[in-house]
Amino acid sequence: MDHQPQEIRGRGKNKRKWNNEEDAKLVDALLDMVNLGTYKAENGFKPGYLNFVEDKLRVSLPNSGFKAKPHIESRIKTLKRDFNIVYDMLNGPNTSGFGMDPIKKCIVAEKAVWDSYLQSHPTHGIWQNKAFPMYDDLVIIFGKDRATGGNAEGPNDMMEEIEREDVNPNAVPKTATVDKRKKRKRSVDNLMPMTDIKEAASIIGSEIAKASEIFGKAIGVDAEISEKRQRIDSEIRKIPDLAVLDVIKVVCRIAQSPELTDVFFSMTEEGREQLARAIISDQV
Numbered sequence: 001m002d003h004q005p006q007e008i009r010g011r012g013k014n015k016r017k018w019n020n021e022e023d024a025k026l027v028d029a030l031l032d033m034v035n036l037g038t039y040k041a042e043n044g045f046k047p048g049y050l051n052f053v054e055d056k057l058r059v060s061l062p063n064s065g066f067k068a069k070p071h072i073e074s075r076i077k078t079l080k081r082d083f084n085i086v087y088d089m090l091n092g093p094n095t096s097g098f099g100m101d102p103i104k105k106c107i108v109a110e111k112a113v114w115d116s117y118l119q120s121h122p123t124h125g126i127w128q129n130k131a132f133p134m135y136d137d138l139v140i141i142f143g144k145d146r147a148t149g150g151n152a153e154g155p156n157d158m159m160e161e162i163e164r165e166d167v168n169p170n171a172v173p174k175t176a177t178v179d180k181r182k183k184r185k186r187s188v189d190n191l192m193p194m195t196d197i198k199e200a201a202s203i204i205g206s207e208i209a210k211a212s213e214i215f216g217k218a219i220g221v222d223a224e225i226s227e228k229r230q231r232i233d234s235e236i237r238k239i240p241d242l243a244v245l246d247v248i249k250v251v252c253r254i255a256q257s258p259e260l261t262d263v264f265f266s267m268t269e270e271g272r273e274q275l276a277r278a279i280i281s282d283q284v
Helices: 020-036 049-060 068-091 111-120 122-127 135-148 155-164 178-189 194-218 223-236 244-255 258-266 269-280
Strands: none
Touching: 020 049, 020 068, 020 135, 049 068, 068 122, 068 135, 111 122, 135 194, 135 244, 194 223, 194 244, 223 244, 223 258, 223 269, 244 258, 244 269, 258 269
């Protein structure tokens, strides 16, 4: 059955509900674009990137009828808005007590933490138990902009975008297909420009160290766990034949979970390598 854009005419005519498969294909296209490096700019993307993504979706979703404007541009803004919210909950200097469930891919925290947070962020209640499986990929796509403050959106930007487009109502995505995993692997295998790789690795390393300190204060993780998190990057880099983006993905995944961190450091070198490769292939 052909998939045609569900547009709402009249006021708010740019609204478009995306399903899980369409979101996954959009993120794949953005990863391809980032890995290619042609459209990456210091604070975002260079002109023409929307046409690049439209061409990609024309192949992966041939019957969708997506256009660069308004469909793709609007959905990317929504994904970035959602990413910024989750990123700030996990890493922000004024938030504490939040973590990412590595299995369910949703934000977790004690009830008291949520109650306190929602007093100052009443519209963010939808993130309680809401899955956000594309977070790790969006770190690669938007992470540099977020860490450096480039193109950061404020409350007014977010409210305007909420009025323009419905949030995807589906909380948990369908299981990724074999085709998606193969495409993701090809995307990761592409080489980024060395300057972008070095900058991304430096930013991710800095954010992980900062996140370790925040986690330690927020959820009572002892000093030993905090110290282990800061060693994850160096341990993963001992594994041969890992692409830089694979290293970033594994480090982020393990650092988000105290339990997974303990498991990682309790394993042999062979076990650590198997765990890392399982994370890369989305088996963990």
